[in-house]
Amino acid sequence: SQTIHQWPATLVQPVGSPLSLECTVEGTSNPNLYWYRQAAGRGLQLLFYSVGIGQISSEVPQNLSASRPQDRQFILSSKKLLLSDSGFYLCAWRSGGSYEQYFGPGTRLTVT
Amino acid sequence: GQSLEQPSEVTAVEGAIVQINCTYQTSGFYGLSWYQQHDGGAPTFLSYNALDGLEETGRFSSFLSRSDSYGYLLLQELQMKDSASYFCAVRPFSGGYNKLIFGAGTRLAVHP
Numbered sequence: 001s002q003t004i005h006q007w008p009a010t011l012v013q014p015v016g017s018p019l020s021l022e023c024t025v026e027g028t029s030n031p032n033l034y035w036y037r038q039a040a041g042r043g044l045q046l047l048f049y050s051v052g053i054g055q056i057s058s059e060v061p062q063n064l065s066a067s068r069p070q071d072r073q074f075i076l077s078s079k080k081l082l083l084s085d086s087g088f089y090l091c092a093w094r095s096g097g098s099y100e101q102y103f104g105p106g107t108r109l110t111v112t
Numbered sequence: 113g114q115s116l117e118q119p120s121e122v123t124a125v126e127g128a129i130v131q132i133n134c135t136y137q138t139s140g141f142y143g144l145s146w147y148q149q150h151d152g153g154a155p156t157f158l159s160y161n162a163l164d165g166l167e168e169t170g171r172f173s174s175f176l177s178r179s180d181s182y183g184y185l186l187l188q189e190l191q192m193k194d195s196a197s198y199f200c201a202v203r204p205f206s207g208g209y210n211k212l213i214f215g216a217g218t219r220l221a222v223h224p
Binding site: 032034041042043044045046049051057059090099100101102103104105106 | 142143145153154155156157160162199203210211212213214215216217219
């Protein structure tokens with residue numbers, strides 16, 4: 001069966017510090033991978049998606065970046081965090097022919 | 113662009129039936145999905161409508177009318193565990209099947 005992992009689960013970082021969130025998927029190959037951000041009490045905002053290694057599409061201009069160094073690994077990064085980067089970050093995957101997305105447990109980021 | 117509108121909150125009692133509406137403005141999309149998210153948790157897939165009409169999955173049903181730019185999620189025999197946020201989402205043609213645009217979500221509170 002397929003499993004998606006995210007870490008860390010929670011993170012408190014000061015403004016201006018770097019960020020690295022990692023997401024890995026097990027039990028499937030060549031998944032489509034996604035990063036979403038959810039502000040408190042709000043919907044999900046698509047940040048990045050990837051259809052293959054090294055292929056990243058950015059949806060929202062911001063100080064975040066994403067990379068996919070391996071088939072089942074997706075990384076969200078920032079060089080300098082802003083207060084507005086606080087939120088619940090969710091990684092998701094989808095197999096090529098499916099309409100259903102599977103979400104990881106999320107990382108709750110608080111920038112202070 | 114695309115936008116989806118949902119009521120922000122809905123309240124119902126155990127055993128009742130509740131309908132959560134989703135109206136959208138989009139130039140074209142592959143289908144309408146519904147996701148459930150409990151507080152602090154990750155969204156989980158509930159249903160998908162590629163075509164107009166009703167899709168039934170146990171206590172949950174989802175409906176789509178493209179001509180009316182409207183869909184809904186119907187929850188029957190409500191249980192306390194159904195208290196959660198519910199999101200509608202569309203996969204627009206412009207995203208090449210990779211983008212999933214979410215509504216802001218409807219918070220459902222089920223009372224005894």
